[in-house]
Amino acid sequence: MKLKVVLVGTKGWADAHAKAYQASDSFELVGLCGHSNAERLKALADRYGIAARSLDLAALLQETSPDIVDIVSSADARLELIKTAVGCPSVKLINIEKPLALTPSEAYEIERLCKATGKLALVNHQHKYLPAWRKAQRLLREGAIGEIEFIRATTKVNIMEQGSHLIDMAMFFNDYHPIRWVMGQTGPYEGKDSSPIVAPDEALGSILFANGVRAVVECGAFARSLKGETNPFYHIGIDVYGSEGHLKIALNQTLELRNYASGLHTIEKSSWDEHHSQALIDYMNSIPEYVANPQAGHFCDLAHAMLSFQAMMAIYHTSKYGGRIELPHRFEDDIVEQFAVQ
Incomplete structure (x- = not known):
């Protein structure tokens, strides 16, 4: 029996999600919700033959009774949409695009809402489903470079835009060993990259994992360039150094x-x-098994997403207050509000 999905969002990435759902045998896309642009909503719904479409998520959920709500809208609207989704009795799982949230209070409230209502939640870190990245993780697990000692992870896009992907992949490569502490620094917000998300243009973090592995994370305009790339979003790379060798992977090289x-x-x-595109389909095809057996866990689940979000917030925190900070820690919104556009 197919899982029924309501998709929330009408821009380019929502189009990719709609295409992936229709390419899978596990889902039925029963509804599309927009925010304010009725013309874009109609165009996307018509393109994929989605009869139920609305600018009112609550009404759409009542009409369609979906199993899954997939939220692909902008991050600043996410919390209110999740509040609506968790109130729908039929909903079993909420899929969320990264970043999980824009402030600590939003992330904690999303976590609280999902736990209080018994809703499963995933955050779409589909990089883990790219063939080369899956192979890289398998090679590291098999000891192809001996014991992992050091990780360098870089992106030329700001920390809120791609930092969660980057940190999540570093944790994935280190088999999700807990983070012991983080120390970081950030630059000002000047809008140097093309991301619509407000975040410092440069951010640097040093991470110590519980198994002794250290990682350095570089995000933004000052990070290393990958030769030959012209799209800032493709300047993503992770180098892993071990006791017997090294492994280096670049997103599109x-x-x-x-x-x-x-x-x-x-x-x-x-x-x-x-x-x-296939990685997104593979990610979505992992959802039915998780819905059927939540106890088995999922490495894109809310608990894993909160780990990478905590690491990002630790970089913000230590940038403002100095020193290093042990995790877990409950952060305040003032560490993010310093970059708010006046």
Whole structure:
């Protein structure tokens, strides 16, 4: 039996989600909700033959009784939409685009709402479903470079836009060992990149994991450039150094593995362009099993998403107050409000 989905959002990424749902045998896209643009709502609903469409999410949920609400709208509207979704008795799972939230209080409220109502929640970190990145994680687990010692993760887009992806992947590569502490620094907000999300243009974080692995995360205009890339969103790379070698992966270029002891050196393609659509489908195809057996967990679940969000907020916190901070920690909104547009 197919899971019924209501999709919330009408821009480009919502189009990608609609296409992925219709490419899967596990879902029926029963409704589309927009925010304020009725013309864009009509165009997207017509494109995918979605009969139920509305600018009122509560009314649409009552009409369609979906199993899943997929929220692909802008982050500043997310909390109110989740409040509406958790109030619908038929909803089993809420899928959320990153970032999870824009402030700590929003993230904590999303977590509280989902727990209080028994709703499952996932945050779409589909990078883990890209073939080269899945292979990279498998190689690291198999000890292809020995014991992991150090991780460098970089993106030229701001921390709120791509930082959660970046930190999540670093944690994924380190098998989600808990973070012991974080120390960070941020620059001012000047809008140097094309992201609509307000965040410092540069952010740097040093992370110590409980297993002794250290990671450095660089986000924004000052981060390293990947040669040949012209799209800032493609300047995403992670280098992992181990006791016997290193592994380097770039989002839309290559996966490289070198083992110093054996002399093994391999380079293969890593492609966002070729695989992101299938990665999104694969991510969505993992949802029915999680809905059927929540106890089995999911590495994109709310608990994992809160870990990467906590790490981002720790960078904000230590940038404002200095020192380093141990996790878990409950953060206040003032660490983010310092970058608010006046």
